[in-house]
Amino acid sequence: MTGRTAPGPEPVLEVRDLVRHFRLRRKSVFGKPGVIRAVDGLSFDLQPGETLGLVGESGCGKSTAGRLALGIDAPTSGDILFEGRSQKALPIREWRRRRCDMQMIFQDPYGALNPRIAVADQIREPLDIHDIGASDRRDSEVDEMLDAVGLPRPVRDSYPHELSGGQQQRVVIARALMLRPKLIVCDEPVSALDVSVQAQVVNLLDSLQDRFGLSYLFISHDLGIVRHICERVAVMYLGKIVEMADRRTLFGQPLHPYTQALLSAILIPDPDAERNRFILQGDPPSPVNIPSGCRFHTRCPSAEATCRETEPELRPIGEGRTVACHFAERWAT
Amino acid sequence: MNLRFVVTKIFRALVTIMIVLSFVFIALRVSGDPIEILLGDEADTDVIEYYRAKYGLDRPIHEQYFLYFKGLMDGDFGISFKDERDAVDVVVERIPRTLQLGITSFLFGLLLGIPLGIFAALNRNSALDRFTMGFAVLGYSIPNFFLGIVLILIFAMWLRFLPSSGSGTWYHMIMPVVTLGTAGAGSLARFARSSMLEVLNKSYMRAAAAKGVPRLRRINWHALPNAAIPIVTVIGFRLGDLVAGSVVTETVFAWPGVGRLLVTSVGARDLAIVQTILILVALTMVIANLLVDLIYGWIDPRIRVSSTMEKD
Numbered sequence: 001m002t003g004r005t006a007p008g009p010e011p012v013l014e015v016r017d018l019v020r021h022f023r024l025r026r027k028s029v030f031g032k033p034g035v036i037r038a039v040d041g042l043s044f045d046l047q048p049g050e051t052l053g054l055v056g057e058s059g060c061g062k063s064t065a066g067r068l069a070l071g072i073d074a075p076t077s078g079d080i081l082f083e084g085r086s087q088k089a090l091p092i093r094e095w096r097r098r099r100c101d102m103q104m105i106f107q108d109p110y111g112a113l114n115p116r117i118a119v120a121d122q123i124r125e126p127l128d129i130h131d132i133g134a135s136d137r138r139d140s141e142v143d144e145m146l147d148a149v150g151l152p153r154p155v156r157d158s159y160p161h162e163l164s165g166g167q168q169q170r171v172v173i174a175r176a177l178m179l180r181p182k183l184i185v186c187d188e189p190v191s192a193l194d195v196s197v198q199a200q201v202v203n204l205l206d207s208l209q210d211r212f213g214l215s216y217l218f219i220s221h222d223l224g225i226v227r228h229i230c231e232r233v234a235v236m237y238l239g240k241i242v243e244m245a246d247r248r249t250l251f252g253q254p255l256h257p258y259t260q261a262l263l264s265a266i267l268i269p270d271p272d273a274e275r276n277r278f279i280l281q282g283d284p285p286s287p288v289n290i291p292s293g294c295r296f297h298t299r300c301p302s303a304e305a306t307c308r309e310t311e312p313e314l315r316p317i318g319e320g321r322t323v324a325c326h327f328a329e330r331w332a333t
Numbered sequence: 334m335n336l337r338f339v340v341t342k343i344f345r346a347l348v349t350i351m352i353v354l355s356f357v358f359i360a361l362r363v364s365g366d367p368i369e370i371l372l373g374d375e376a377d378t379d380v381i382e383y384y385r386a387k388y389g390l391d392r393p394i395h396e397q398y399f400l401y402f403k404g405l406m407d408g409d410f411g412i413s414f415k416d417e418r419d420a421v422d423v424v425v426e427r428i429p430r431t432l433q434l435g436i437t438s439f440l441f442g443l444l445l446g447i448p449l450g451i452f453a454a455l456n457r458n459s460a461l462d463r464f465t466m467g468f469a470v471l472g473y474s475i476p477n478f479f480l481g482i483v484l485i486l487i488f489a490m491w492l493r494f495l496p497s498s499g500s501g502t503w504y505h506m507i508m509p510v511v512t513l514g515t516a517g518a519g520s521l522a523r524f525a526r527s528s529m530l531e532v533l534n535k536s537y538m539r540a541a542a543a544k545g546v547p548r549l550r551r552i553n554w555h556a557l558p559n560a561a562i563p564i565v566t567v568i569g570f571r572l573g574d575l576v577a578g579s580v581v582t583e584t585v586f587a588w589p590g591v592g593r594l595l596v597t598s599v600g601a602r603d604l605a606i607v608q609t610i611l612i613l614v615a616l617t618m619v620i621a622n623l624l625v626d627l628i629y630g631w632i633d634p635r636i637r638v639s640s641t642m643e644k645d
Contacts, residue, residue, distance in 0.1 A: 072539060100545045112536035116558045116634060122537075126544040159634040172540070179544060 010084050012183050012215045013046040013069060018078035020064055024288065034288045038064040040239030042078070043314075046183070051209065051216040053230030053247075055223060055262065057284055061239040062219045066185045069217060070102050071095070082183070100130065103176035107188035109168035113160035119171050120146075120156035126178045141178075148211070149174045150204060166197035173204065177212060185217045190225060202229055223266050227251055235259045238287055238295045241314060245321035255323045255331045257300050294326070302327065342626070346619035350612060357611055358401065358604075362394055367602035371414050388414065401608075410612075411605030420605035424591060424613060430500060431590035434583070435575040438510040442517025442571065447564065449518070450525025455552070457530060466526065472519030477578075481512040481585035498587035509586045513579065517571050521564070528563040532556045562633050569625030573618035576610075 019041055024034035038061040046052050054062045067073040069080060071087055080087045082098060090098065106112040114122060120142050127138045146153055149170040160168055169189065176184055186205065190198040202225055208214065220226050226233055227247060234244040235258065243256040254260045261280045280299050285291055291298050297307040306326055314324040317332060325331075361367075368384045369376070385391040389400060404411065410420040446469070453465040488508060489497035496505050532538065533556055541551050571578075576591055583592035591610055598606040629636050 070543065072542070097545075099543060102543070104540065104543050106536040106540070108536065112540055114537045114541075114555055114559065116632070117555075118634075125541075125546065129544070129546055129550070161635050175540065175544070 009048055011045040011081075012048050012050075012083060013217065014081040014084075015042055015044050015065075015069065016079045016081070018042040018065065018068055018080065019076045020061075020068055020073065021076045036287050037239050037290055038287055039068065039075075040287075040290065042236075042239070042241060044234055044241065044244065046215050046217060048182070048215055049209065049213060050232065051218055051230045053226035053233040054217060054219045054236060055221060055226055055233060056236035058221065059284065059287065060236045061287070062221075062236050063187055065236070066104075066187050066217060066219050069183075070104055070185055071099060072104075100126070100179040101181050102183045102185065103179065103181040105169070105172055105176055105184060105186045105189045108192050109165060109172050110160060112172045113168060115160055117159075118156070119158050119160065119163070123171065123175045123178055126175070130179070132179075145174045145178060148177070148208065150200075164197075165193050166201060169193060169197075169201050170204065173201075173208070177208065180212065181214070183215045183217065185219070187219045188221070189218075191220065191222060198225065205229065223262060235262065238284060238290055240295065241322075241324070242296065243321070243323045243325075244314075245323075249319070249321050253332070255317060255321070255328045256296075256325045257302055257331075258296050260331070294324075338626075339623070342623060343619070346615070346622075349619075350615040353611055353615055354608060355398070357608060358398055359394065361599075361602065361604055361607060362390075362397070365602055366390075367414055367604055370602045410609045413606050414603050415601065420609040423606055424594065424609045427589065427591045427594050428613075430588065431576060431579055431583070431592060434506065434509055434513065434588055434590060435579055437506060438513035439517060439571060439575065441510050441514030442521055443568065445514065446518035446521030447525045450522040451529050451552075451557070451560075453522065453526045454529035454533065462526075465522065469519040469522040469526075472515045472522075473517075474519075475515070477512055477516065477581045478585055480515060481508065481582055484508045484512060485585070500588055505586075505588075509582050509588055512585070513582050521567055521571070524567045525560065525564055528560040529556060532559045535559075558632065562629070565625055565628050565632065569621050569628075572624070573621035575621075576617050577614045 018039055019037075020039040022036040022038055024036060040061070042061075042065055044052065054065060056062050064073065068075050071080070082102065087095070087098075113119075117125075120139070123145060124138055124142050127133060127141065128135075132138075133141060142156065143153055146156060151167060151170050151174070155163065155167065155171075160171070163171065189205070190201050193201060205216065206229055209216065216229075218226065218230055230247055232244065232246055233250050234241045235250075235256065236242070237258050243250065243254065243259045245255075250259065251263065254263050258280075264279075282299060285295075285298055291308075292311075293309045294300070294303070294307040294312050297303040300307065304326075310326070312324045312326045314322045315328075317323045317328045368381050368388070368390065372381060372384070382391070389397055392400075401411065412418065413420055413423050416423075449465050449469065453462045453469075456462050485497045485508065488495040495507055496502075497508075499505050538551065538555060541555050546555070579588075579590060580592035580595055582588070583590045584596050587593065591613065595607065595610045597603075598610070
């Protein structure tokens with residue numbers, strides 16, 4: 001179902017050189033205002049039915065990227081194409097309709113639900129607003145959706161606080177699905193849930209994908225879950241993708257030193273497993289002062305002189321993989 | 334809202350009133366002799382003694398205290414030293430005037446403050462927001478008596494538009510209402526703004542935008558009901574302050590309400606009147622609090638459910 005290779009169907013989402021800078025308040029009248037380069041030149045495609053994982057440390061710009069993709073936030077430069085059409089210069093009416101094709105699942109399910117409105121009404125609201133279907137059919141559609149996300153029907157009259165975290169997240173998913181979107185941005189959808197519930201929700205997302213033909217942009221820092229659900233993974237560091245590859249390729253043989261470091265941090269539930277830990281020192285540099293050259297060179301154990309001066313391009317290495325490292329070939333052998 | 338909750342609330346309120354009353358009872362009696370103030374310096378010792386005995390002021394203070402509370406149980410609030418009328422009657426006949434002023438300025442503050450706060454929140458960090466909030470801070474920072482006097486100076490003395498005191502026509506109400514309502518509007522605007530901003534930042538507001546809910550409906554249907562919860566608390570405070578808050582303003586504008594009666598009665602050491610007014614003040618606060626709790630249960634499903642669960 002991955003339509004990754006070239007002449008496949010048109011991508012659902014195309015992100016082209018996306019940049020989002022946030023201006024900081026200037027410290028003094030004479031100081032230059034600082035700029036946070038949260039997303040600093042990001043490009044990727046998302047095919048229909050595909051799940052693309054966007055991983056990286058906190059602060060690397062992955063959530064900002066998700067917000068930009070949905071059009072909640074406007075990029076400083078660059079473009080986003082949804083089903084081949086640019087978000088720019090789209091009439092507002094068209095844009096609003098388009099927005100219904102893209103929905104979002106949030107990290108904190110409780111905050112994502114209006115505490116004053118009963119569950120069924122929140123799920124039903126999009127139908128009422130867009131006047132979809134006969135009004136007497138809408139309630140049964142809500143019921144069907146509750147079944148689809150695995151919620152018992154009595155839940156329909158509850159308020160969000162009466163549900164468990166897992167149930168709340170199921171409501172959020174049901175609400176997102178009501179408009180039959182094509183793309184769902186999942187921003188850390190399970191990191192606020194108990195581990196036992198995480199698996200259920202991830203499996204639910206997986207099964208809904210086939211049933212509703214969804215594409216997921218799956219933002220997460222949990223590599224275990226990303227490995228489970230994503231077909232393709234993009235690793236972000238300080239606002240840029242450093243490596244993007246098929247799941248199998250990436251997890252099998254990570255090429256970028258940063259990816260190697262991230263993967264070696266995955267916990268293996270086996271005390272006898274051989275551990276080849278590669279531990280990163282310190283925190284990522286501030287996105288206000290992005291290092292020159294390769295942005296990873298300050299923490300990279302194999303950095304050389306070139307890395308400090310020239311920024312490596314994101315270039316294809318082998319089948320279905322792009323890496324931004326001067327010495328990618330060295331790791332490949 | 335279950336019965337036990339209400340009963341506990343009322344019981345607590347009664348205890349509060351008891352404590353306040355005891356304090357005032359003692360403070361008033363220790364700080365000066367009411368009869369001497371009533372009769373003046375030249376009064377005969379015999380006459381003073383006569384009135385002291387008549388009003389029971391010659392007894393030891395703990396005995397007076399005991400008798401007063403015993404009277405309260407029978408619904409006897411004491412009599413006014415000034416004209417020997419029942420204290421309750423004297424106070425009650427002033428209530429309509431205070432309510433007239435208090436409720437009007439309460440509504441004035443509500444109708445001005447809340448829309449301003451919402452307006453500021455929706456235009457956050459714009460020049461309009463800053464201007465509105467600057468105005469709000471100014472509004473509740475200016476002391477009542479000062480604003481009142483400034484208004485009198487401008488509109489009564491200088492422009493001669495409005496009467497400076499009294500309560501004859503509705504013209505008389507304009508300045509007191511503005512004086513009282515401005516502070517209310519200021520604090521309500523600030524609360525409305527901050528609670529609105531908090532709600533506007535919630536993920537469910539983003540979700541509502543994503544599912545295509547139009548902006549107006551997002552504000553009215555998703556944001557306002559949630560923002561209303563903290564605002565109701567502030568409204569409750571202001572409502573509870575209706576009688577007590579009017580003291581200064583009524584005095585400045587010579588408005589014949591309970592507040593002014595309190596000031597003159599304290600000056601004249603009219604003990605029973607002061608005590609009765611305090612009971613009234615405490616009572617309005619308690620009632621306002623109860624109302625807020627009831628409204629909470631109505632507007633916030635989280636509270637509604639926890640109180641029904643208490644029943645089981």
